[in-house]
Amino acid sequence: MNKLRIKEAACVVVLLVFILVLSTQNKQSSADLxxxxxxxxxxxxxxxxxxxxxSRFKKxxxxxxxxxxxxxxxxxxDVMEVRELLxxxxxxxxxxxxxxxRIKASVNDKAELFAGYAPEQSGYLESYVLLQRxxxxxxxxxDTPDEAVRAFKKAL
Amino acid sequence: xxxxxxTFLFVFLPVVLLFYFVPxxxxxxxxxxxxxxxxxxxxxxxxxxxxxxxxxxxxxISIYFNYNIGLDLQTPVRNPKRRKTVFxxxxxxxxxxxxxxxxxxxxxxxxxxxxxxxxxxxxxxLPIGISFYTFQILSYVIDVYRGKCRAQRxxxxxxxxxxxxxxxxxxxxxxxxxxxxxxxxxxxGIRKFSAGVLxxxxxxxxxxxxxxxxxxxxxxxxxxxxxxxxxxTAWFGILCYTLQIYFDFSGYxxxxxxxxxxxxxxxxxNFNFPYTASSIKDFWSRWHISLSAWFRDYVYIPLGGNxxxxxxxxxxLLIVWSLTGLWHGAAWNFVAWGAYYGxxxxxxxxxxxxxVEKLPLWARRVLTMLIVIVGWVFFSAETFGGAAKYLGxxxxxxxxxxxxxxxxxxxxxxxxxxxxxxxxxxxxxxxxLRNANVRLALQAVGYAAVLALCVVSLVSDTYNPFLYFRF
Numbered sequence: 001m002n003k004l005r006i007k008e009a010a011c012v013v014v015l016l017v018f019i020l021v022l023s024t025q026n027k028q029s030s031a032d033l034x035x036x037x038x039x040x041x042x043x044x045x046x047x048x049x050x051x052x053x054x055s056r057f058k059k060x061x062x063x064x065x066x067x068x069x070x071x072x073x074x075x076x077x078d079v080m081e082v083r084e085l086l087x088x089x090x091x092x093x094x095x096x097x098x099x100x101x102r103i104k105a106s107v108n109d110k111a112e113l114f115a116g117y118a119p120e121q122s123g124y125l126e127s128y129v130l131l132q133r134x135x136x137x138x139x140x141x142x143d144t145p146d147e148a149v150r151a152f153k154k155a156l
Numbered sequence: 157x158x159x160x161x162x163t164f165l166f167v168f169l170p171v172v173l174l175f176y177f178v179p180x181x182x183x184x185x186x187x188x189x190x191x192x193x194x195x196x197x198x199x200x201x202x203x204x205x206x207x208x209x210x211x212x213x214x215x216x217i218s219i220y221f222n223y224n225i226g227l228d229l230q231t232p233v234r235n236p237k238r239r240k241t242v243f244x245x246x247x248x249x250x251x252x253x254x255x256x257x258x259x260x261x262x263x264x265x266x267x268x269x270x271x272x273x274x275x276x277x278x279x280x281x282l283p284i285g286i287s288f289y290t291f292q293i294l295s296y297v298i299d300v301y302r303g304k305c306r307a308q309r310x311x312x313x314x315x316x317x318x319x320x321x322x323x324x325x326x327x328x329x330x331x332x333x334x335x336x337x338x339x340x341x342x343x344x345g346i347r348k349f350s351a352g353v354l355x356x357x358x359x360x361x362x363x364x365x366x367x368x369x370x371x372x373x374x375x376x377x378x379x380x381x382x383x384x385x386x387x388x389t390a391w392f393g394i395l396c397y398t399l400q401i402y403f404d405f406s407g408y409x410x411x412x413x414x415x416x417x418x419x420x421x422x423x424x425x426n427f428n429f430p431y432t433a434s435s436i437k438d439f440w441s442r443w444h445i446s447l448s449a450w451f452r453d454y455v456y457i458p459l460g461g462n463x464x465x466x467x468x469x470x471x472x473l474l475i476v477w478s479l480t481g482l483w484h485g486a487a488w489n490f491v492a493w494g495a496y497y498g499x500x501x502x503x504x505x506x507x508x509x510x511x512v513e514k515l516p517l518w519a520r521r522v523l524t525m526l527i528v529i530v531g532w533v534f535f536s537a538e539t540f541g542g543a544a545k546y547l548g549x550x551x552x553x554x555x556x557x558x559x560x561x562x563x564x565x566x567x568x569x570x571x572x573x574x575x576x577x578x579x580x581x582x583x584x585x586x587x588x589l590r591n592a593n594v595r596l597a598l599q600a601v602g603y604a605a606v607l608a609l610c611v612v613s614l615v616s617d618t619y620n621p622f623l624y625f626r627f
Contacts, residue, residue: 004227007220007224014217015217018214023280028276067538095281
């Protein structure tokens with residue numbers, strides 16, 4: 001085998017290892033949404049938040065909840081309250097990119113809206129968490145976002 | 157990183173240009189071009205890693221593999237079958253990379269549905285730009301195999317071709333043959349640089365001032381329950397999307413071409429006022445020209461094109477257009493969108509083409525636009541069912557008007573009219589002035605104003621992804 005073929009074969013091997021590592025890291029979790037949601041909502045203060053209907057999810061993020069396997073969205077009706085919690089279980093054929101893009105856009109819009117006159121709410125928005133892991137997307141605006149992340153990872 | 161972001165405009169681009177143009181080897185042109193390529197390649201890797209640090213590795217593997225394949229194909233061999241084997245392996249490798257990262261979850265989902273199985277696919281995000289750079293790599297491998305181009309002996313030059321950040325993540329798809337010579341020697345002058353700046357500013361304006369503005373209207377309309385949309389609102393919504401996707405993508409292409417010129421490269425034109433097309437064939441010779449050219453050169457013609465009789469031509473067209481649809485996304489609505497154009501092109505070629513040609517130009521243009529607009533419904537929808545629902549609203553399932561129709565029309569009529577005129581090319585001939593200096597001065601003021609407006613808009617609105625990034 002000449003040198004070129006060895007290099008080509010090495011590339012194929014490295015590619016396969018890369019794919020294997022990626023696949024292992026991003027394997028879909030078998031945990032159901034309710035158990036993950038219970039864990040996350042237990043780690044943050046959700047007393048001021050209400051369970052939102054699919055229409056509110058669509059209004060906030062511009063996407064149909066039916067495109068996903070399952071969605072739980074907690075938010076407040078109070079316009080001065082930015083804290084919210086969103087947990088989405090992605091279908092296998094959805095890489096979640098559109099949802100992540102919409103959430104980022106929503107956070108930016110809100111940050112712009114509250115900047116300068118609502119420092120507490122702006123602070124919450126600055127420390128928002130958006131995470132995609134094992135077939136789930138977690139979005140939290142809270143005073144204890146790190147706790148939510150820990151609970152989320154543990155529940156998966 | 158987005159071209160239309162403050163980080164790119166005020167930090168990344170100036171720093172890269174500085175390193176690119178400061179001469180390190182003033183009297184050694186070969187070394188100087190190598191330095192320029194190194195700066196461009198390194199900058200491109202940083203640009204890519206900004207959003208996708210993990211997938212840098214994937215791109216580097218692809219580059220190194222295909223670089224060696226090129227050399228392998230160039231090496232004289234006694235047995236041509238062996239050369240063919242290398243070529244087939246290279247094509248399989250590249251299609252496997254694209255297939256796995258783009259279509260694997262889609263394939264698994266369809267298998268599960270079809271055979272009631274429960275295969276769990278890893279949730280892997282789509283590496284940004286993979287469809288574009290894989291097609292560029294394939295063009296290189298195929299051209300070297302056919303003997304149309306010589307293999308690139310410099311790994312740096314090859315990596316520069318693949319990674320070049322102006323066109324890395326959303327095209328235009330630059331075929332290797334078009335850029336081969338420019339990689340090792342290109343003219344970089346003030347005239348070309350200035351032309352590049354103008355292209356870039358024009359593209360930035362299209363994206364920031366037009367696409368983002370009209371896109372917000374479309375988002376507002378589709379954020380509501382589609383089944384309650386009135387016919388007029390639904391049509392207005394899809395017309396807004398029609399403008400958004402044109403200004404978004406052609407804006408990106410203009411920026412890419414402009415940046416290419418700043419660095420001394422000439423990329424192919426990607427858009428030529430597609431909404432003035434008078435037939436479907438004409439539309440596709442004006443829209444995403446580099447993709448159509450790629451499919452023509454590397455799929456349609458090798459399949460036999462129109463040289464093997466009517467039946468074979470029809471099959472070839474259907475294959476090419478289904479693949480074009482699938483290239484845009486791993487979903488059935490994209491396949492339907494591609495097949496829709498395949499069928500229409502066949503009908504235009506064999507059934508109603510001669511009838512349509514007898515119509516006056518304006519009628520042909522209106523007819524073409526109607527077909528294109530309906531096509532965008534499939535394209536813009538997240539799912540096939542979503543597209544069907546929206547089409548229902550367009551034929552009046554939700555009534556003629558709804559509560560917001562009048563407000564939406566009135567509050568967006570002016571920008572909509574301006575953008576429509578611009579998309580139809582009414583502004584391209586302005587101003588018709590005899591005095592070249594006055595024309596130049598007006599042009600400079602115009603571009604400066606566009607740039608200033610874009611900067612103001614970007615400062616207040618930081619997140620505005622390009623639609624074509626998802627491909």
